[in-house]
Amino acid sequence: MTQKNRLQSGGRIDRTRPLPFEYNGKRYTGFAGDTLASALLANGVDLVGRSFKYSRPRGIVAAGADEPNAIMQLGASEATQVPNVRATQQELYEGLVAHSTNGWPSTEFDLMGYLGKVGGRMMPPGFYYKTFMYPQAMWDTYEKYIRKAAGLGRSPLENDPDRYDHVNQHADVMVVGGGPSGLSAALVAARSGARVILADEQAEFGGMLLHSDEQIDGVAAVEWVADRVRALGEMDNVLLLPRSTVNGYHDHNFLTIHQRLSDHLSDRAPQGQVRQRIHRVRARWVVLASGAIERPLVYGNNDLPGCMLASAVSTYIKRYAVVPGQRLVLMTTNDYGYRAAFDWQDAGHAIAAIVDTRTNPDGEAVSMVRDRGLNLITGAAVIEVTGGNRVSGVVIADIDEGGGRVTGKPYSLACDTVASAGGWSPTVHLSCHTGSRPEWRDDIAAFVPGKGVQQQLVAGAVNGSYALAACLEEGARQGAQAAINAGFEVDLEQLPIPSARNVEEWPAMPLFHVPHTKPTSRAPKQFVDYQTDVTAAAVELATREGFESIEHVKRYTAMGFGTDQGKLGNINGMAIAAKSMNKSIPETGTTIFRPNYTPVTFGAIAGRHCNELFDPKRLTAMHGWHQQHGAKFEDVGQWKRAWYFPQPGESMRQALDRECRATRESVGIMDASTLGKIDIQGRDAREFLGRVYSNAWAKLGVGKCRYGLMCGEDGMVFDDGVTSCLAEDHFLMTTTTGGAAHVLEWLELYHQTEWPELEVYFNTVTDHWATMSIAGPRSRELLAELTDDIDLGRDAFNFMEWRSGTVAGVPARIFRISFTGELSFEINVQANYGLYVWEKLFEHGKKYNLTPYGTETMHILRAEKGFIIAGQDTDGSVTPLDLGMGWCVANQKPFSYIGKRGMAREDCVKPQRKQLVGLKSRDPQVVIPEGSQAVDDPNQPLPMRMLGHVTSSYYSANLERSIAMGFVRGGHDRMGDTVYYPQADGTVIEAEICSPIFLDPKGERQNV
Amino acid sequence: MQKYSGFGLLKHALSHHENWQRVWRNPTPRTHYDVIIIGGGGHGLATAYYLAKEHGITNVAVIEKGYLGGGNTARNTTIVRSNYLWDEAAHLYEHALKLWEGLSQDLNYNVMFSQRGVLNLGHTLQDMRDIQRRVNANRLNGIDGEVLDAKQVQEIVPIMDCSANRRYPVMGASWQPRGGVARHDAVAWGFARAADRLGVDLIQQCEVVDIQVEDGAATAVVTKQHGTIKAGRIGCVVAGNSSVLAQMAGFRLPLESHPLQALVSEPIKPVLDTVVMSNHVHGYISQADKGDLVIGAGIDGYNGYGQRGSYPTIEHTVQAIVELFPIFSRVRMNRQWGGIVDTCPDACPIISDTPVENLFFNCGWGTGGFKATPGSGHVFAATLAKGEAHELAKPFSMYRFYDGALIDEHGAAGVAH
Amino acid sequence: MxxxxxxxxEEHREEEEFHAKGQAHIAxxxxxxxxxxxxWGxxxxxxxxxxxxxxxxxVHAAGCRKFFNITRxxxxYEIRETYKIGDQPAVSTNPDQ
Incomplete structure (x- = not known):
């Protein structure tokens, strides 16, 4: 197809680089420098989508981030699909594949459109709240169809092949927007030596200057831009970020920038490159030079393809050499809008009329119209357009001076394009993100950023200063001020200010809703928000129904909820709401903009922090060995812990039975390196331990170890472990694997805030040591083969003592502690010797059938002994007494340790608390599922009275039966009673309450 | 009141929708009400509705600082479920869920309650133990629930990556089929319209600046816009401002107010038909009827009344979603926002009398208030009507923080909602 | 952030290095x-x-591990001052002062 709307010359496109692309299955060609939108317009594609509610045909309206209609599905393959891309912001590349998003069976031939015409009247705002209720059961069905009709593009169904990353940046001056104000600001700030970041969402810097005829410092604006960009690019203290949208302005001058590195190149990022990047910027001062967005005028059928923003028409003609039609009607409320008509005429196309809504405009623009011999109609408006899938004509009528009503007889005029210029809305979004409320200015009929709450300055159009000369001057001054505020020197007297001609403009007319001969409710649809299909009638109806807060109006009508977040429609909508309630716009107020300014790819926000890097993996020194020996792993905190070591062909149960038996019969070994280890030193270390543990520490001698329970101030157990006395002023505390970091912070909290007078120091040494626990009746024999400097004799090295010496020639600390109830030694060596010592143990261990076991066997062995696991047998609602661990509570200690007062509260000492007990299923082969809930009467009606849940439950190969621990109300006094565990499948498991110590109640095995 | 129906819609279409009645009046406040409810969010409006409907108390005002349903009601992610661990919480939320199930018809307002099911994922062995425990408790409390393995989860959510090669693979989930989502604004508007119909005065743009207390009893509220308004009883339902109101009455609450952020993607075609929540990777997601993916996670750690939080929280949340749903990597986030949640130390609410007579508080719902809206209003209405706590509200007295009878739902409520 | x-x-650092721990000066x-x-409650x-x-x-959790106070x-969300444990705030929260 030919590019029928393309001019032969001009524009910023490269005619030597034609780019073929595909839209809705058809092949087209554009040029390098095109956006998808400009390429479609060049090819005469009018129709780019269907509206989601009324299924009306829609065309391209705007040329930038404000585009509501041209929302495309992009992607040449399933994995590279991107939904909802604005064609106006997508640069064209060779082979680009795009589809329109709404319309069935196709956008061009749309059946839903007929339904929209018929059913549209049934769909006022909030219609879904008023219907689909009866019968109740039908809602699921209604909802299915509502859901299908909603949504725009679709998610890819395959994983993203691209990568994303984050960069942290620090700037003295961050300039948002690379138009005249931003370029001006950046250069002044940069010349002071400040580190400057200049970001702009477009591919090229320059903003509106890229389609302007104006001159700056005596040269064409585009040349001035090129010169400035070159100058900035040569400075080391400047970072220029094109294709980079500042999306969020957060607290303490933190901004996020979404940079598209390769979306303009190809379907997916070139090999080895990052697709998009988030810059996380901490700026000393920010200059917002984000410009303004032109407001469309709201008139009948203003959504027909061919209705466009005046500034967009100029942009397409001047920047892309595309004239999006043959015959133009321009409707404007201000002088600036005239430029579109001049550009149109200069491109050699016909102008049917310029309709100025002002009664007697008489500025420079008007005299130019006369010079050019154009048809100027004043004091009138286009009240409606006509046409099918494209504008074919307009209906014009005189209106009164205030724009409130039609005063003349309507008449028609043929045309295929209507450009409307309703004035400008400053892009206040980023300022709003900080919590600053925008302020209404009557003189320009627009909201501007309110008083800044951060280190923020504003310059140019965003500040309501639209004239080029004013933009350039404000930019320079604010750039200078930002640099000065950030600590740099600028001579304000000698500030070079770029000069531009001052254009004399006739005052603009505030007009937010073009009147019609019919009342709004009966006039042709006058769209306020195209993407969400909100009309002026809908806004008026909402206020009539009592939705009087502007937030209510927005929520009831969905105005501003589209992907453009109401960039075009919000101000018109607010003004219409205000008028229908007889309020002023500032009285009605505005809704608040939130990040993002434009949508940001989830992958970019996630950056590298997904897949393997979602969370750090912590591995022990022996991890590789475990892998080689077939271990299955479980996640505990960030650690990968060996769970069990199945041999080929073994089931989990078989592996566990083997591991358990081997340990009790001979010797097993477990990697316990993940347990938290905190080195505690200082004169008052012992006193400190006494305060944070529930039991006594005053008399623990050097060389001894002791188990301790740690509680919160509420008396609830939150961690446990063995602490050893290394020297009078030196202890080594162990914690649970998952609780280590929290415990260390807990200790620091109490030391730093409550007891700074205690001399004590804490350090984490978890990663310093590799810890291997050998357990079983032959563990002493095994260890004896590898150490010759420690007397392992029963009376020389008692249970709950530790010794230092060497194991396999490596300096080691050996702790004779046991979590299995067996004779057991915990060998600690410097972590980088861990694997060596581990392997040495296996070299010598063959004859003892040394068997590696993981966390699951550890759980079984400890459960046989009734030892708890904090976090599994406790849940933050359990006191030491609930656990039956009164022996671990020393209430006679002089200091009221943490937890003592808490566990004495009324509810904590009441009878019938849930208490931890042992449980034996009636059928010894049945393992009660963990999490089962006990009841006294399994036949009672729902809801049942529950007594407590099973916390730990296993099959014990050593005992040849199942064992369990769990909570039972008042369970400590119910030994021998039967409780019942109703299961999901309807069966009931019967169990007897017993002591949780199933094996060796006297503790003889660990003392051999 | 005009009854809403499909037929009514057709009728109004013929008259160009020019004759719809107001949804509620805009009354001038009287000088005295039997009950004043401070806070016109979902919970406050529900309280007013049930006071009038169930207890015949219609001399009631709801006083709202801003606009109806404009606080957390307008900002939450609309998840409804009742699968709480502890009996007290489970009964309260199940009471609410039962009310949800007929709410659109009761209010004659479609709140779009969509029972599409809620999955709470487990990623570790301990997660799965906790899920077993909770689902067993739910079942015996008469609440629907199932424990699913990874394969069953995959069948329900085919687009989620349930493979073993994730950093924290999905091991299984709890599944509550009766859970789902609702249209948050509609809930507030539906209760408001129904309460107004029964005679309740809804007074918007009216800020309470003081609570008058005489001889230890509350007697009136002082407002900025309408002066002093007397009341027999006062119910305070002001999530995000509870401590501020309590301070006016001269006492403190066991609350901290934190920012809670949420975000949505751009609208996309239906791709996710249920609610997926994960405590462990810390995020949750559902798809609104409009097509947006609605996403949230946990609170920001600091106290904050700014209705905004910190960016890293958004990053972590999105990371969690991309980890669970790698296909969403190229979908784009549209907007984010923040609410203020009053968090209790045990992640359960306070529905309670206070040290001031005739003054009652309903607060501390933390991140999970929306799902309780009808139930919360229902039991609080009974509490206000009778002057003593409704049976289901009794365990949620603020005095539990003295005697220690906390209801620790951190496990079940660990991730917001 | x-x-x-x-x-x-004695440096400004990003929030990600810190954890908030609730109201200060609760002895x-x-x-x-x-x-x-x-x-006790x-x-x-x-x-x-x-x-x-x-x-x-x-607490400067991913930094020096020190606890300290902020008046904010x-x-x-404006931070008015930060000060060490044991010091008293210079900015008062009492509106009468």
């Missing part, structure tokens, strides 16, 4: 065993939670 001055490191009662349940759970200036405890406006 906050930019927080650590009074121990553990010197004689817990003499406290009533009510007094107040210490454990009840907080000022103001809308406005708030003295709060933070919970409405605007």
């Amino acid at each position: 906050f930019h927080i001055y650590c009074p121990y490191c 553990r009662p010197p004689a817990p065993d003499d406290c009533s349940d009510r007094e 107040e210490f454990l759970y009840f907080r000022d939670n103001p809308r406005g200036l708030h003295h709060e405890l933070w 406006d919970t409405q605007t």
